[in-house]
Amino acid sequence: MAKVLVVTSGKGGVGKTTSTAALGAALAQTGKKVAVVDFDVGLRNLDLIMGAERRVVYDLINVVQGDAKLSQALIRDKRLENLHLLPASQTRDKDALTEEGVERVIGELKAEFDWIVCDSPAGIERGATLAMRFADVAVIVTNPEVSSVRDSDRIIGLLDAKTKKAEDGGRVEKHLLVTRYDRARAERGEMLKTDDVIEILSVPLLGVIPESEEVLKASNLGTPVTILSPLSAPGRAYTDAARRLIGDVVPMTIPAERRGLMTKLFGRRAA
Amino acid sequence: MTIFGFLRKRETASAVARDRLQILLSHERGIDGDPNLILALREEILRAIGKHVDIAPDKVRISMRRGDPVSTLEVEVDVPSAGAFRKAA
Numbered sequence: 001m002a003k004v005l006v007v008t009s010g011k012g013g014v015g016k017t018t019s020t021a022a023l024g025a026a027l028a029q030t031g032k033k034v035a036v037v038d039f040d041v042g043l044r045n046l047d048l049i050m051g052a053e054r055r056v057v058y059d060l061i062n063v064v065q066g067d068a069k070l071s072q073a074l075i076r077d078k079r080l081e082n083l084h085l086l087p088a089s090q091t092r093d094k095d096a097l098t099e100e101g102v103e104r105v106i107g108e109l110k111a112e113f114d115w116i117v118c119d120s121p122a123g124i125e126r127g128a129t130l131a132m133r134f135a136d137v138a139v140i141v142t143n144p145e146v147s148s149v150r151d152s153d154r155i156i157g158l159l160d161a162k163t164k165k166a167e168d169g170g171r172v173e174k175h176l177l178v179t180r181y182d183r184a185r186a187e188r189g190e191m192l193k194t195d196d197v198i199e200i201l202s203v204p205l206l207g208v209i210p211e212s213e214e215v216l217k218a219s220n221l222g223t224p225v226t227i228l229s230p231l232s233a234p235g236r237a238y239t240d241a242a243r244r245l246i247g248d249v250v251p252m253t254i255p256a257e258r259r260g261l262m263t264k265l266f267g268r269r270a271a
Numbered sequence: 272m273t274i275f276g277f278l279r280k281r282e283t284a285s286a287v288a289r290d291r292l293q294i295l296l297s298h299e300r301g302i303d304g305d306p307n308l309i310l311a312l313r314e315e316i317l318r319a320i321g322k323h324v325d326i327a328p329d330k331v332r333i334s335m336r337r338g339d340p341v342s343t344l345e346v347e348v349d350v351p352s353a354g355a356f357r358k359a360a
Contacts, residue, residue: 146288146291146292149292150292150295150296150299153296153299153300153337154299154304154306156337157300157301157303157304157305157306158304159304160303160304161303161304161305162304186285188283189283189284189285189286190283190284190285191284191285192285192288192289193285196285196288196289199289200289200292200293200296201337202337202338
C-alpha cells in the first residue's frame, strides 16, 4: 500500500528540502520504491539538492496540465535506481496547480511507488495546502527556536483540518523531526530542548538531526546526506528516522559528531 | 537576592522560550486550523455574559490545549462578587 508523506513546517529555512532528500534517499536505501515531489512552484530547489538540476525536462505542472506524461517528467536518481524525482516548475505560478490535477498525479504515483514524499513550500498558502492535501503521513520539520515552533503549531492545526484525510473523518499520522539541534547549547539552557518542543506541540518524535557541516556539504555537492555520508551524525539520524517511518523500532539517540580523543576521554560520552 | 537566592534556579533562556510559547499557543490554537475562531468565541462569550454580569474583558480567558487523542477548549471566567449581577430585565 503506497504512502503519501508530506514534509512541512510553515516556516522557511528550517530544512524541509534537505530532509525530503535525505529521508527519500534513506527510504530508497531500505529497498522501497520512492518518488520525491517538489511542490515549491516558482522556487524549486529539490532538484538542486538532489543533484538533478541539469536533467529537468518536464515538471509537476506539465504533468498536472497534461502536457507531459508522468514517466517523462520523473527523473531517476543516478545513485539509487529506486529513487525518483518529480521536479517543480520554475517558470509558472502556483495557481497552475489545481487540486484535481494534483490528486490525479498523486494517484498515478501511488500505483507505481511505495512512498511519495512531498516537499512542501514554506507558508500556509495554496502551495503548502496542496502539498499536504492528500497526505497519509506528515513529517513536521522544526528547529528548536520560538518562531519555528509557533509556525509548526499552525501547520499541525492545518493538517488536522484541511487535509483530505481529516475531512473524511480520519487523521494524518504526524511525526516531529527536530533539525539543527545543538546538544551542547540545549544542555546549557540556551536552546529549547527536544522534550520542550515535543511537549508544546504534542506530536511524537521521529528523530533529532544535529547541526552539522555535513548537511551543507551535501547540499553543495547535490547528494542527499544519507547517500554522501551515511555514517555521519546527520546521516545516521536521518536513516534512523526513515526506519521509524517504515515501522522499525529504533532506539532514540541523538547521534553526535565524532569527537577528538581528549573529549572522548574527559568529555561527555556521545549518545 | 535573599540568603536562599542560591537555591532558586536562575531561569534559562530555554525556559523563558518554553513558557512564552505555551502561553502564546494556547491562545492562538484554533479549532479546524482556524486561529481566529478562538478570538470570535471569546467575543461572543463576553457579549453573552455581559448581558447579565458586569465583567471586564480580561476576566474571560479562552485557551486550546492540544492533546492526543482529545484536545480541550478551556474557558475561564472570573465572576465578580454578587453585587455585580444585574436584575434580569
